[in-house]
Amino acid sequence: MSSHEITHVQKLxxxxxxxxxxxxxxxxxxxxxxxxxxVMRQRRISGVPVVNDAGVLVGIISxxxxxxxxxxxxxNATVAERMSTTLITVRDTDLVDVAAQKFQQTGVGRMPVLDxxxxxxxxxxxxxxxxxxxxxxxxxxxxxxxxxxRASHIFRDVESDHTSxxxxxxxxxxxxxxxxxxxxxxxxxxxxxxxxxxxxxxxAIATYEAEMNLIIHADHGGQITAxxxxxxxxxxxxxxxxxxxxxxxxxxxIGYTTTPPEIKQLGFGxxxxxxxxxxxxxxxxxxxxxxxxxxxxxxxxxxxx
Amino acid sequence: MIVREVVxxxxxxxxxxxxxxxxxxxxxxxxxxxxxxxxxxxxxxVWVTLQAxxxxxxxxxxLELAAVIVTENAPIAAEVAAKxxxxxxxxLATPCTTFAIVTExxxxxVAAQE
Numbered sequence: 001m002s003s004h005e006i007t008h009v010q011k012l013x014x015x016x017x018x019x020x021x022x023x024x025x026x027x028x029x030x031x032x033x034x035x036x037x038x039v040m041r042q043r044r045i046s047g048v049p050v051v052n053d054a055g056v057l058v059g060i061i062s063x064x065x066x067x068x069x070x071x072x073x074x075x076n077a078t079v080a081e082r083m084s085t086t087l088i089t090v091r092d093t094d095l096v097d098v099a100a101q102k103f104q105q106t107g108v109g110r111m112p113v114l115d116x117x118x119x120x121x122x123x124x125x126x127x128x129x130x131x132x133x134x135x136x137x138x139x140x141x142x143x144x145x146x147x148x149x150r151a152s153h154i155f156r157d158v159e160s161d162h163t164s165x166x167x168x169x170x171x172x173x174x175x176x177x178x179x180x181x182x183x184x185x186x187x188x189x190x191x192x193x194x195x196x197x198x199x200x201x202x203x204a205i206a207t208y209e210a211e212m213n214l215i216i217h218a219d220h221g222g223q224i225t226a227x228x229x230x231x232x233x234x235x236x237x238x239x240x241x242x243x244x245x246x247x248x249x250x251x252x253x254i255g256y257t258t259t260p261p262e263i264k265q266l267g268f269g270x271x272x273x274x275x276x277x278x279x280x281x282x283x284x285x286x287x288x289x290x291x292x293x294x295x296x297x298x299x300x301x302x303x304x305x
Numbered sequence: 306m307i308v309r310e311v312v313x314x315x316x317x318x319x320x321x322x323x324x325x326x327x328x329x330x331x332x333x334x335x336x337x338x339x340x341x342x343x344x345x346x347x348x349x350x351v352w353v354t355l356q357a358x359x360x361x362x363x364x365x366x367x368l369e370l371a372a373v374i375v376t377e378n379a380p381i382a383a384e385v386a387a388k389x390x391x392x393x394x395x396x397l398a399t400p401c402t403t404f405a406i407v408t409e410x411x412x413x414x415v416a417a418q419e
Contacts, residue, residue: 208364276340
């Protein structure tokens, strides 16, 4: 396992006990190497932990030990004579990345797993970690796939004269930390509904610009409502002030902005927001009154044909 | 070209998103004005910028960018790094200028996408 793979394993939060092999095949000190060979052949394993009469782990013996004994014609020797007593073990409660690092540092191929009372409860190989990792990744994608499958059927499964889905978000003024979250959620919903990625992208850009406008300019923040039906998404973005003083310039003049300098420093206020929205939308309506507020309505068709 | 190769060849510091370093880079974009990025950057692009506040992460995630390279050692707050990590977005830091990084990226074959 390379160091890059180790970095990936570090991202996982599961523990050795969740990925180890639980059915441990053991051998005792007095078994001969011939008997060991049979166990390895029948169970198709290449390393076996050795336990004493009390069932306590005392060593480990591998196929390399067996081959060496075979070369020396010593197959009648006992496991006790040929086993390795230097034990590299992990705890079932250890994080998987601790185990992965131990594999890399020691070069061993398998490690016995002990519980808090030092009882042998499992065996761990690098393969177990990889399998656990793959299962985790698969479970994640599977959940998303199921969510998508369910969502994409909603307009077919629900019977009415006109079915639509309404998503509402309240956007607080000056909340830069959470800026873009409503857009992210609307984007994810559209993706789950099986919308064309290009259309999702345009909807996400338009929503983000409108969301940031509420955060930057609206006195008390505002609301975003997304209404989605089988053919289109309509976004309504509303606030109660201050209103846009010169709507014509805001819509048409590149670089026209009323963003305060301290917010401009953050990379906002290029005078492009409304223009970006118009470019992304199929239809756009905007009404604004100084002192009263602004209402923006845009719609995007969900199918390119 | 994947993000990891750019990290190694340009000696960039990985601030967040190390789990996504194998992502393919489709091209590049450089700007500090978020609306420009919103309008022009493409999915899988690497974005070179001086900005390092939470909205940079929001923009990069919405656009599905491959990585953000923050130049001139602009300070990246812990909550920004945490947000990027949660979104599995690669954030890279460098003391070099935006111009220097863009030149290097071009040399590696990362191109603008029009």
